[in-house]
Amino acid sequence: MLNISQVNACYGESSVISGLDMEVNDHKIVCLIGRNGVGKSTTLKSIMGLVNTPSGSIKLNGTEMMKMATYDRVKLGIGYVPQGRDIFPQMTVQENLELGLHTAGKEKKVPDYIYDLFPILPEFAKRKGGDLSGGQQQQLAIARALVTGPEILILDEPTEGIQPSIIQDIGRAIKRVNQELGITVLIVEQYLEFVLDISDELYIMEKGSIVMQGKTKELPVEEIQKIMTE
Numbered sequence: 339m340l341n342i343s344q345v346n347a348c349y350g351e352s353s354v355i356s357g358l359d360m361e362v363n364d365h366k367i368v369c370l371i372g373r374n375g376v377g378k379s380t381t382l383k384s385i386m387g388l389v390n391t392p393s394g395s396i397k398l399n400g401t402e403m404m405k406m407a408t409y410d411r412v413k414l415g416i417g418y419v420p421q422g423r424d425i426f427p428q429m430t431v432q433e434n435l436e437l438g439l440h441t442a443g444k445e446k447k448v449p450d451y452i453y454d455l456f457p458i459l460p461e462f463a464k465r466k467g468g469d470l471s472g473g474q475q476q477q478l479a480i481a482r483a484l485v486t487g488p489e490i491l492i493l494d495e496p497t498e499g500i501q502p503s504i505i506q507d508i509g510r511a512i513k514r515v516n517q518e519l520g521i522t523v524l525i526v527e528q529y530l531e532f533v534l535d536i537s538d539e540l541y542i543m544e545k546g547s548i549v550m551q552g553k554t555k556e557l558p559v560e561e562i563q564k565i566m567t568e
């Protein structure tokens with residue numbers, strides 16, 4: 339379980355997140371939503387140790403991560419796909435995946451289930467990452483995070499810049515990762531329809547704080563729509 343308690347995060351003097359509390363329960367798909375600029379990406383960066391977090395606690399299965407380097411958080415069991423995906427465009431699909439293995443200090447072989455989840459990857463193994471479409475790059479980025487063998491997979495806006503038919507494929511792959519591999523998933527998203535379809539639990543953020551949370555099926559959709567568009 340991932341526990342975030344009373345976390346503050348800032349860029350220089352400017353505080354972006356204050357007193358944030360979140361729990362991501364094992365084997366669930368949890369989404370964090372909210373309008374542009376409310377602090378969703380900063381929340382994920384706080385979990386990964388990529389932003390200054392002067393106070394609070396972030397624990398994975400009881401282990402405090404606040405003072406850990408990003409590399410050690412990955413080793414502890416967190417896979418992270420940043421916004422924009424960060425694929426290395428000049429490296430091949432295969433090389434991008436091997437880089438993921440290297441990050442986790444794991445053996446040199448990409449597990450077969452990765453290719454089963456994303457069949458385009460073996461097909462395009464020798465293509466440069468930069469030559470793939472947005473949807474294909476997203477699949478590669480998720481696969482690269484999965485080869486580290488994470489307990490929890492964190493995705494920042496996986497549907498951004500991807501055409502609707504491919505969004506469905508990505509949604510299906512994320513559900514399989516969750517259901518078949520038992521990996522917990524935390525997603526930051528703006529695309530409400532996708533979120534309502536995929537998530538078990540939702541957190542809604544406004545100006546650096548959580549304003550609503552609960553089981554997706556039990557939350558008032560109209561109120562959420564209002565928060566997202568106001």
Ligand SMILES: Nc1ncnc2c1ncn2[C@@H]1O[C@H](COP(=O)(O)OP(=O)(O)OP(=O)(O)O)[C@@H](O)[C@H]1O
Pocket residue numbers: 349354372373374375376377378379380381528
């Ligand atoms: N590197 C940075 N330096 C200074 N301010 C930043 C930096 N990154 C983000 N911010 C500011 O922090 C606030 C929260 O940004 P954040 O990216 O976390 O929001 P978000 O909810 O993920 O929005 P979006 O959907 O646009 O990605 C915004 O006001 C943003 O301008």
